Amino acid sequence: MKKNFLKAAVMTLVAGGAIFGTAMVSDAANVRILPVDTAKFWAGARFDFDVEVSGAKNLENVKVDINGVLADKFFGKNAVQKTLDNGVVSYRIDQVSFPKTGDITVTASANDNGVVSTSTAKYKVVNEKAVKRAKNVILFIGDGMSLQAREIARILSKGMTNGKYNDLLAMEKLDHNAVITTSGYDSLVTDSANSASAYATGHKSVVNAMGVYEDSTKDPLDDPKVENLSEILKRTRGMSIGIITQAESTDATPAAMVGHTRRRANQDFLAKSYLDDNHRPDVIMGGGSARYLPSSVPGSKRKDNDNIIQDFKDKGYIFVSTSKEMMAAPSDKPLLGLFHTGTMNVYIDREMLKNPKVLKGFTDQPNLMNMTKKSLDILSKNPNGFFAMIEGASIDKHLHVMDWQRAAYDTIEFDKSIEYAENWAKEHGNDTLIIVVADHAHGISISGTYHERDGKKGPEAVRVYAKSIFPTFKDADHDGFPDNPDPDVTLAVQYANHPEYYENYHFMKTPTPPALSVTETKEEASKVGDKIEYHQVSSASSKANPARIHPGDPEVLMPANTPKDDAQEAHAADDVLLNAGGPGSEYFHGTMDNTEVFFGILRALGINGNKK
Known part of the structure; x- marks a missing residue:
C-alpha cells in the first residue's frame, strides 16, 4: 500500500478526522496557520481559516486544534483538504467565525516520518460597545x-502671525487623536492596499494585498479572505456604503474597502466584484472609467468585453461622468460617478491652471467637497445608517513625484471636505463618527523657506534657522487656497526617499516626474563548453528628468538614495496621525495599531457580528 502511494506521489493524511492527499516534497515539514499569530477578531466577523503544510517527505497525519477542540468540530464545518499545485497540503475551512469573545489558541501539528512539527497562533476576540x-x-x-x-x-x-498659526485645519479640531503605526505582517514599510485593508478588516496583510491573508499559491484570487466593513455592515445592519475617491475607483485604497485580492493591480476583477450583492457600494465616485468599459471601447483597460457601467445601470444606478451631471443626479437612487478614464486631475490643475494639455478633455470634474456633499445626500436616506470612505488620493500621488505644492492644495481640498462633513454631522443629530487618518507616510520635511531676493539660487537660497523668514502665500478671497502656489518666499521641502533627480524649489506649471524609467541593455559573455557565447541582458533603471531643471538655476543633480530601478519617491515607515470626533471617538488615543481603526468603527456602531 505504502509503495503504491509513493508511486503515485500521494499519501493519505488525517486532519481533525478528515482525510486528504499530498504530493511528496523534500525537507522537513513546515506548518503555517492563517490568519497569522496575534490576529484580532470581532466576534462573529467571518474569515477563511487555512493551515498549510509544506516541505514534508512522508507526511503521516496533521492535527488542527482550536482551544483543544478539533477544528472541524469547533467551527461545525468540514475542512476542504487538498494538495495544491506547488505540493503544499492545505487544510481549509472557509466562511467561519469566532462567535464569542475571549482568547483563542490554534495548534497545528504535522507528523512527517515520525517527526512532529507544530505551529501555534494566538488570537483575541472582542466585541465592545461605545457608551x-x-x-x-x-x-x-x-x-x-x-x-x-x-x-x-x-x-x-x-x-x-508672529509664529502662531492663525487657525488650525478642520481635521485638527476634532476632539480625539492618536498616533497610528502602519506596518503590514510582511514588511516594515507598507503600501496603500495593505494599509487600507487594515482599516477595512482589522487584519494585517501584505504589500499589494487587500482583504486576504497571503497563501502559498500563485493565484491572487484564492487567498483566505477576511470580512471587510462593507460586508459586515451590510450583513448585520443593512447599512449603505459609499466609496469616494479622486483616484481610480478601483485603486488600492477604495478597493480595500470592498475587495479581496492579493494583487491590487487586478482592477478588472475589482470593478466587476463591486457588483456583488454582499458588498456592493451604494455610491461609487472617482476616476477610472477605463476599468468599467468593455475592451471594444477605445481607451478601455479591460481585457474582456464586459460593460460594468451598464451592469450598474441594470441594477438601478444612476451613472454620471461630469460635475454637472453629479450635482443634478437624484439623491434617492444609488450612484456611479466616473469622472476620468484614469486618476482625476488635482486641484491646482483642475480649478486654477486649467491647462487643456493636462486636463485632456476632462474639463468638468467635481471637487472633493461636492463629491462629499452629494454622497452624504444619497447615503443618509438609509434609516439604518451608512459608512463612507472618502479619500484624498493625490496627496500620495504627488508626493511620489516630489510635487509638494500639488499635494498641499489637495490636502487643503481634503480638509475642506472634512469641514463640510463636520458641519453636516452637527446639522443631522450629531450621531456620526468622523475619523481622519493617513494610510501611510512619506519621508518629507520642511527644512526652512526658499527665496531668491538676494540673488542666491538653488541650495544656497534655502533659508534655515533665523534666515527662514515666513513664506508669502496670499489668499485674497479667503477660500483657504493660496492664490499663487509659487510666491517669492516659499517653503523648502526636502525628501528622504528619492530617485536621482534635479533639485528644483520652484512650482512646476505642469506635472513633471522627478525621474524617467529607462531600460539599459548590455552584452554579456558566457562560456558554454569550449565556446564563448554573447547575449543581451536588459535591466531597468531610472535617470533624473532634465525637465525639472528650473531656468536660470544651477543644475543640482541629487543622487538616488533608493534602488536605481525606482523612478519615484518612496513611502516611509513613519507613524501617522489620526483625528476623530463624534460618538465612539474616545476609543482613539495614545499609540495604536492601524487595525484598531476597524475595531473602533464597529465599537462605535455597536455591531453584533453574529447577526445575519
Missing part, C-alpha cells in the same frame, strides 16, 4: 498624508 452609539461613520483617508503634509497645508491655508 453613545453612532448611526453613521465617515472614514476620511488622506493617502500618504504625513504629519508634514498636514503642516504644509496648514501653513499655506491658514497662515501665521
Whole structure:
C-alpha cells in the first residue's frame, strides 16, 4: 500500500478526522496557520481559516486544534483538504467565525516520518460597545498624508502671525487623536492596499494585498479572505456604503474597502466584484472609467468585453461622468460617478491652471467637497445608517513625484471636505463618527523657506534657522487656497526617499516626474563548453528628468538614495496621525495599531457580528 502511494506521489493524511492527499516534497515539514499569530477578531466577523503544510517527505497525519477542540468540530464545518499545485497540503475551512469573545489558541501539528512539527497562533476576540452609539461613520483617508503634509497645508491655508498659526485645519479640531503605526505582517514599510485593508478588516496583510491573508499559491484570487466593513455592515445592519475617491475607483485604497485580492493591480476583477450583492457600494465616485468599459471601447483597460457601467445601470444606478451631471443626479437612487478614464486631475490643475494639455478633455470634474456633499445626500436616506470612505488620493500621488505644492492644495481640498462633513454631522443629530487618518507616510520635511531676493539660487537660497523668514502665500478671497502656489518666499521641502533627480524649489506649471524609467541593455559573455557565447541582458533603471531643471538655476543633480530601478519617491515607515470626533471617538488615543481603526468603527456602531 505504502509503495503504491509513493508511486503515485500521494499519501493519505488525517486532519481533525478528515482525510486528504499530498504530493511528496523534500525537507522537513513546515506548518503555517492563517490568519497569522496575534490576529484580532470581532466576534462573529467571518474569515477563511487555512493551515498549510509544506516541505514534508512522508507526511503521516496533521492535527488542527482550536482551544483543544478539533477544528472541524469547533467551527461545525468540514475542512476542504487538498494538495495544491506547488505540493503544499492545505487544510481549509472557509466562511467561519469566532462567535464569542475571549482568547483563542490554534495548534497545528504535522507528523512527517515520525517527526512532529507544530505551529501555534494566538488570537483575541472582542466585541465592545461605545457608551453613545453612532448611526453613521465617515472614514476620511488622506493617502500618504504625513504629519508634514498636514503642516504644509496648514501653513499655506491658514497662515501665521508672529509664529502662531492663525487657525488650525478642520481635521485638527476634532476632539480625539492618536498616533497610528502602519506596518503590514510582511514588511516594515507598507503600501496603500495593505494599509487600507487594515482599516477595512482589522487584519494585517501584505504589500499589494487587500482583504486576504497571503497563501502559498500563485493565484491572487484564492487567498483566505477576511470580512471587510462593507460586508459586515451590510450583513448585520443593512447599512449603505459609499466609496469616494479622486483616484481610480478601483485603486488600492477604495478597493480595500470592498475587495479581496492579493494583487491590487487586478482592477478588472475589482470593478466587476463591486457588483456583488454582499458588498456592493451604494455610491461609487472617482476616476477610472477605463476599468468599467468593455475592451471594444477605445481607451478601455479591460481585457474582456464586459460593460460594468451598464451592469450598474441594470441594477438601478444612476451613472454620471461630469460635475454637472453629479450635482443634478437624484439623491434617492444609488450612484456611479466616473469622472476620468484614469486618476482625476488635482486641484491646482483642475480649478486654477486649467491647462487643456493636462486636463485632456476632462474639463468638468467635481471637487472633493461636492463629491462629499452629494454622497452624504444619497447615503443618509438609509434609516439604518451608512459608512463612507472618502479619500484624498493625490496627496500620495504627488508626493511620489516630489510635487509638494500639488499635494498641499489637495490636502487643503481634503480638509475642506472634512469641514463640510463636520458641519453636516452637527446639522443631522450629531450621531456620526468622523475619523481622519493617513494610510501611510512619506519621508518629507520642511527644512526652512526658499527665496531668491538676494540673488542666491538653488541650495544656497534655502533659508534655515533665523534666515527662514515666513513664506508669502496670499489668499485674497479667503477660500483657504493660496492664490499663487509659487510666491517669492516659499517653503523648502526636502525628501528622504528619492530617485536621482534635479533639485528644483520652484512650482512646476505642469506635472513633471522627478525621474524617467529607462531600460539599459548590455552584452554579456558566457562560456558554454569550449565556446564563448554573447547575449543581451536588459535591466531597468531610472535617470533624473532634465525637465525639472528650473531656468536660470544651477543644475543640482541629487543622487538616488533608493534602488536605481525606482523612478519615484518612496513611502516611509513613519507613524501617522489620526483625528476623530463624534460618538465612539474616545476609543482613539495614545499609540495604536492601524487595525484598531476597524475595531473602533464597529465599537462605535455597536455591531453584533453574529447577526445575519
